Amino acid sequence: MKTPIIWCIGGSDSGGGAGIQADLLAVRGMGGHACSVISAVTAQNSLRVAHIQAVSLESFTAQLNCLAQDLFPQALKIGMLADSLQLHCLAEFIAWLKRVGKPPLVVWDPVLRASSGAALSEIKPGDNDVTALLGQVDILTPNAQELELLTGVSPTSPDALAAAAQKLLQTGCGAVLVKGGHLAWQAETAEDYYFDGQDYRRFGSVRIDTPHSHGSGCTLASAMATALALDYPVEDAICLAKAYVNRGLRQASAVGEGPGPLSHQGWPKDVAYFPAVIPGNWQPPKALQPFAEESELGLYPIVDSADWVERLLPLGVNCIQLRIKKARKTDLEEQIIRAIKLGRDHEARVYINDHWQLAIRHGAHGVHLGQEDLQTADLLAIQQAGLRLGISTHGYAELQLAKSLSPSYLALGHLFATKTKQMPSKPQGLTRLRQYLILAEGVPTVAIGGISVERVPEVLASGIRGIALVSAIRDAANPEATTRTLLNMLEKRHADRA
Numbered sequence: 001m002k003t004p005i006i007w008c009i010g011g012s013d014s015g016g017g018a019g020i021q022a023d024l025l026a027v028r029g030m031g032g033h034a035c036s037v038i039s040a041v042t043a044q045n046s047l048r049v050a051h052i053q054a055v056s057l058e059s060f061t062a063q064l065n066c067l068a069q070d071l072f073p074q075a076l077k078i079g080m081l082a083d084s085l086q087l088h089c090l091a092e093f094i095a096w097l098k099r100v101g102k103p104p105l106v107v108w109d110p111v112l113r114a115s116s117g118a119a120l121s122e123i124k125p126g127d128n129d130v131t132a133l134l135g136q137v138d139i140l141t142p143n144a145q146e147l148e149l150l151t152g153v154s155p156t157s158p159d160a161l162a163a164a165a166q167k168l169l170q171t172g173c174g175a176v177l178v179k180g181g182h183l184a185w186q187a188e189t190a191e192d193y194y195f196d197g198q199d200y201r202r203f204g205s206v207r208i209d210t211p212h213s214h215g216s217g218c219t220l221a222s223a224m225a226t227a228l229a230l231d232y233p234v235e236d237a238i239c240l241a242k243a244y245v246n247r248g249l250r251q252a253s254a255v256g257e258g259p260g261p262l263s264h265q266g267w268p269k270d271v272a273y274f275p276a277v278i279p280g281n282w283q284p285p286k287a288l289q290p291f292a293e294e295s296e297l298g299l300y301p302i303v304d305s306a307d308w309v310e311r312l313l314p315l316g317v318n319c320i321q322l323r324i325k326k327a328r329k330t331d332l333e334e335q336i337i338r339a340i341k342l343g344r345d346h347e348a349r350v351y352i353n354d355h356w357q358l359a360i361r362h363g364a365h366g367v368h369l370g371q372e373d374l375q376t377a378d379l380l381a382i383q384q385a386g387l388r389l390g391i392s393t394h395g396y397a398e399l400q401l402a403k404s405l406s407p408s409y410l411a412l413g414h415l416f417a418t419k420t421k422q423m424p425s426k427p428q429g430l431t432r433l434r435q436y437l438i439l440a441e442g443v444p445t446v447a448i449g450g451i452s453v454e455r456v457p458e459v460l461a462s463g464i465r466g467i468a469l470v471s472a473i474r475d476a477a478n479p480e481a482t483t484r485t486l487l488n489m490l491e492k493r494h495a496d497r498a
């Protein structure tokens, strides 16, 4: 992928910790190319803001126009804007950018005050120019104080946050991530609240107690804008940006006499810094214990009938999934009973997709569920019946949510384009697969989606131990021969590792 271009529109911080200076470091750290549009020059050090001078509208628009002629952006990160004229001009300019090229993703961190408390902007919340800019924004990242200034709603509870976010969404703003760092009801954890009108989630991290957090808001929004420009979905961009900031906070130190800036350490990989992802409207059962352990999955064919189970298990397949999408109720149950019995006869592990009640009733080895099934299935019943649980994931946020349930295995998909299922997500590819494997942390994993026999070696080279396939076996000219080839490939890998 070509290095994405991100425009950072905001104020210069002469102290080097926040504003445009932080934005440039964060965008570079996340693998983007950063351009800058300076809205104001501030004279600051680590102790105080001494002077603020807005740039002229002529200079502001000249920067925008010049960049549009050559360095067209994939994303914009907006920070401090000095006055209503700049807001007005920027709202119109973004509308124009969206008309003349591929619409860039727009993240606005509405900086109204410096962390020292000094007012940075003359913007009056609620004025038409604020509303016009909000209408062009994909994600707004206010802290509690900025949320109150923008909406007049006092952030006294999660419900109040939702009400305030709703007001902002009504302006046409796509989504709101409220940074919870200073919310009164949070103590041990720092949770951010994400609202987009349909989805409500919390992203929680252990609070990192440091005075050296200057620039963390700018950095979060810039890292997020870069991840969006790299084509990560918003929930994954939030995970990455939070991991970037958490690591920066952990390694921050003083530079001057006052609070220091957070540190910039590049692409986040360490699992310790990634947030917990908590669905806002759903809580897993409190009594839920880890699911029964699973060993390496190896070759994991996914089939749609007991006949296929009967065909593959005698070849030496010892882990298989029955995935029946259309069947009459009686037939479905019969197929499940037969598949489970075949599993017992061949000492193979049979997972049942979706139909967890039938899987429990007939004593399957395990159940495979998708993310959307997690809220409706009785997870406690599955776990207490001793069944294993495999969960589908398609990126950082789903992975973090799935991990919090301590499943027996994690499926990482879809790796390549697939014709078997219409996917709402994009193919992840091998680079992302390697990143997710670091996060999976000891939980068995299986890759799925578009994996052909030819691609198995490169998939195995990522370090993954399980490979799930549908069409590579189902549509093979000789499914038995293909299954034997695949078993040999996995067996050889196993022997090479030993």
Ligand SMILES: Cc1ncc(COP(=O)(O)OP(=O)(O)O)c(N)n1
Pocket (backbone or CB within 6 Å): 302, 321, 323, 353, 354, 368, 369, 370, 371, 373, 390, 391, 392, 393, 411, 412, 413, 421, 446, 448, 468
């Ligand atoms: C190993 C494995 N990974 C992913 C899936 C997909 O499961 P889900 O998201 O529940 O979608 P459907 O299979 O129900 O369409 C899977 N079945 N197995």
Ligand SMILES: Cc1nc(C(=O)O)sc1CCOP(=O)(O)O
Pocket (backbone or CB within 6 Å): 392, 393, 394, 412, 413, 414, 415, 417, 418, 419, 420, 421, 448, 449, 450, 451, 468, 469, 470, 471, 472
């Ligand atoms: C059923 C399914 N789930 C996926 C996921 O990513 O969750 S991909 C997929 C289809 C896998 O089929 P094939 O091997 O033919 O590409």
Ligand SMILES: [Mg+2]
Pocket (backbone or CB within 6 Å): 353, 354, 368, 369, 370, 373
């Ligand atoms: Mg399913």
